[in-house]
Amino acid sequence: MERRIRFELLYAKHGPAVKAYILRRAPASLADDLVAEVFVVCWRRFDELPVDPLPWLLGVARRVLATQRRGERRSVALHDRIAENSTPPVQAHASTVGEEMLAALQRLSASDRELLALIAWEGLSPVQAAGVLGIRPATARVRLHRARRRLGVALAREQDRPSACSSLSMEASP
């Protein structure tokens, strides 16, 4: 029972952050089911949770999303039908101010996007982001440095363009 209580506390504490992570990368209609899937995995491996569980949970969420996308590709026809017949997926709302930034982000590689998003949107430190991505902290720092630079260049290019129209598509790199 004590385990169950700890689990529910963990869900209450980190569930919103996991859901926000998923909402940035998947249609809102899937979010609750995917969050549930993440925490079912968490329950299975509850004894393995690190002291700081959020990066671990986001890592699971990342894999759950990747599985969901693979399933999506395997059943394109089914999803086409879902798209036709169910509530349309909620698109990420890019504010006018953020449009250029989101367009610039889209120009980067998936791994750069994921790392930058973990730092800027999920609020993780480079060490925590490394935990999510399964890489070493030193590697994460180097990649972050380069990704920031590339984002700056992409942003400058976007600002030079007469108009930018962006739609965000966050996809975790394999």
Added chain:
Amino acid sequence: MSTDTLARLAAANPVPDLPDIEAPERLCRLIEDEPTPPLRQPRGRQAMGIPPRVLAGLLAAILASLAVLVLADGSSGPGVNVAAAAYAATSPGSGVLEAVFVTRLLDRSHQLGDSYSSREWIDPSAGRRRQRIVLGGSRGLTLPAPRHSGGAVTYELATSPGWVETWDDLGGDSKVVHRNRFSGDEGTGAARRGAGAAPLRRSPQEAQGIELYRRLYSERSLKLVGRERLHGRLLWKLESDVAFAVYSSRPHAKLVPLAAVVMLVDPATFLPVVERQISLTQPGHPVTMESDLRSYRRLPPNAASESLLTLSKQHPGLSVLTHARARTSD
């Protein structure tokens, strides 16, 4: 510049505020389906003398193989929104969908016998539906009277926007199709459980089968609550906690929940293959009806399919009695 870039990226966060999460009840039901994880023993850096990297590679290969097997079986974690997938699977596109159910009546308090079969035709794009229910026959009909000569009674209901047609072959009314204006939809206006909650119906008999599934889904009242093994197959289990309710007749009427609905969804076809209605008014909340999907097919959009949705076209010899005055679902 770099810090500024990250700050600007943070400002462009598409989900700036933490969203609300579901109450943990559904999650708890999901984990109740899971075996309790064994407590893991601390491991050394090497197990059985195998270097960690090799061990990790082996484990990854085994897990990948398992994932392929599980995915091929269609019984993995949802991967897709099961409720949405089932909704899509029950969308006939431009044609008409035909489904056959056999329903067992488990509530012995009424006099309808132990089961009936129903055939349903729906065209969601036109908002039209027809249902034919055959009561009795060889299945122990216990309707009081008058008994139909063949031992079975056929009851038909067809709905289209603004109209309901009914017909049955019980008694002297069998030569007439009654056509009524229908002003009160089953949602009955503001009968809601709260923001975003499902509109509530007055009678569980008003909608069943595929139509009921689609309505509950479009009202966002279906939740994935776990899995259930039935006849050796593991099916997804969706639940609508209050699918039907009425207003009490007292002053300051309150909504009285009548029934909840459970749907079991086939993981391969995403068709809702079992539908259960659960009484919320009886002690212990027993299952009162259980319907099994026996067949399902999509019919092409043509005149023959269209005619399946209209009672008068199915019974051309009958007279149609139109009742112009609107009635509600009361």
